[in-house]
Amino acid sequence: MKISIFTLTQNRLELTKQMMESLDKNTHIPFEHYIIDQGSTDGTLEWLKTFTYQLGKLYIFPLSKNIGINSGDNFALDRISQDTDVIIKLDNDALIMTDSWLEECLLVLKPKMLISPYILGLLENRGGIPRYAYDKESNLGYTPAIGGICQIGLTKAWFEDSGSFPVNMPSNYHHDDMEFCARLKESGYRFAYKEDVYIKHLNLLNKK
DSSP, X not given: OOEEEEEEXXXXXXXXXXXXXXXXXXXXXXXXXXXXXXXXXXSHHHHHTTOOOSSEEEEEEEESSOOOHHHHHHHHHHHSOTTOSEEEEEOTTEEEOSTTHHHHHHHHOOTTXXXXXXXXXXXXXXXXXXXXXXXXXXXXXXXSOOOTTEEEEEHHHHTTTTOSSOOSOOTTOOOHHHHHHHHHHHTTOEEEEEEEEEEEEOOTTOOO
């Protein structure tokens, strides 16, 4: 199985370090990680060039300025080969807490699904978007959509079934994930959190 992860960065080097170190520590299957840096000035690019994964292959794309979340997401998708099997959007402020997190999520991922680990550290919507139903056997909590901290789906979700992210949005637009889910919902998708796999949403006050 070929797995591609993409992440947008703009400064916040300390958060990026924590995210990537936790990804390296807790992921035990090969993956490719595409990082789109949107004009960082805090040493992020320099640090990225020194970092290596045990099982991951890192691709870095430095941009001269912030082109926005939607455009950045689409820029990443344009560089991921469509022969990959699974694509994951992972924010740079996500700390992977569960060992073998990705393997656990892939065990329950099905066509026409977008899933995420349980999200710790949110001030609102604890654990992620409120659930309307549960699958106790798979430990999945179903929701109307999935937030953008981590989104895991088969490759078809990111291209054919959604048409990627909306374009021509301002750089400060922050509703891309909900529109992405709305497009998938029209194609018959379900959305769920893996309740026994954990990611922590970081901020600059969090420590390891």
